[in-house]
Amino acid sequence: MKFFRQSPDQKRRAALKTLGLGAAVGAGALASSANPLPSIEVPSASFEDNWHEFFQQHYQRMSPEEITEALARLERKYKAKYDVDVHVGNAPPLEGVVFGYALNVSKCQGYRECVKGCTTENNQTKDPDLEYIRVLEMEKGSMNLEHGDPYYGEEEPVPKPGKFYLPIQCHHCENPPCVKACPVKATWKEPDGIVVVDYNWCIGCRMCANACPYWARKFNWHEPKLPVEAINPQTHYLGNRPRFRGVMEKCTFCIQRTREGKMPACQEACPTGARVFGNLLDPHSEIRFVLENKNVFRLKEELNTEPKFWYYSD
């Protein structure tokens, strides 16, 4: 709690001083609109960029020109910070596409290859890795998530007898409780069904993480440690662009890949073929075949979150 009561306020004041704004604008007025922590962490970003980033609008309220500026600003900033040419895109949702995911629990072997694929793609903080996918080792015949063990060891071969494996990540709910919980609307559902976060708008209050019944949201408690060689330079504003301290992040169905027709990194990494991804609106897609022909279920359906992530077994 100490972190929360003192530190942001002090930081904010420090931030305002840097910007030469201390007298002009009250700290409280800014606190609710933009996250002041990130821009300050980068000493080499230019004063002008810091200034503009500080007053950057919400992603959905920015004009196309403002977005272009914001993207260029971010690219300059990552260049200054990591000395890498990061491309920050903002590909719009595809027409007539709503994404859905299905996972075959009888094929999943618990290798955790999806977790690795995800952390390689999404520029999460490394060592210790921040992971969007949690693979639970479950007793066969039980569906009690509370008894699932995400920390099963890497010494013993999998699948272990009598166990099955249940990977959980953001379910991209049609009725997302996290979006409702956000006091500043920094997270929302895109037209293609992906629940995204505007990292620049997030104030780091972590209400969304509280609201999520699937443990899908992860918080950057520290300045992310992202080694230069681990950076994936192909990024999306709402997706895997490098994040900063004090913001929430989560699985975005690899928005930077899937909006270009590529499959999510977790699916590509899975060697068993347990993962099926596609367009729910296309009656000939694989995901629709699975939903119509297999015994599918969703987690915690009684919460009326309407996840677009199904599990099936055959």
Add this chain to the structure above:
Amino acid sequence: MKGRLFLLMLLMLFPSLLWALESSEIRNDGDGVVAAKQYDDPKEAVARVPAFVTDLRTDKLVYYPCENCHTKGLIAPNEKVRELTDMHAEIQLQHGGGRFWCTTCHDLTDRNYLVSLKKQRISLNDPYLLCGQCHSARQKDYFMGAHGRRKANWKGEKRLTNCTECHNPHAPKTPPRIPRTKPVARMGLSIVPTEELGGEKVWEKYEEAKTSHSESKKP
């Protein structure tokens, strides 16, 4: 009339009989040897499924072209079930529980091809046609996207991973392997396996305490 009534009552008492009546249609296709439908030509299986492509397999095979040894008179084809010693000794057939032998799948006279149960030649590049004869349910899932996997994209050209990229046709069961590293517990949290807590769950302890407490209160 009486006979029919009797039959009806029998059916009401034992609804499973109805199932038995139908079962000549419902064949056992539980991925065993009995195929739900045997195609005269294995290619019929792909006639009505969404178009797809697969990568070549022949350039991945160590022994290909097989012709080099097999049909140039160097080695006489030998159908006998035996332990292979002179060559291919690494291949131990662990498939089908001893119900079939190499020549069920490999053409005896033209070794560059696989062969269907009805003796049509199947390219070594299309093993999914071969497997589907006996695993028709899995094959259907494979064509429709519920078994196996696509490569690279969800949209556009459908490039599928071939059965033999995941399953060794001679020992198809996926062997267990070591998983990737486990997640690190968040700072301040420790992972104590339940066994180390004496196998006792916190709530079990609580329940225990509650019952013993209420017992001790009894006069």
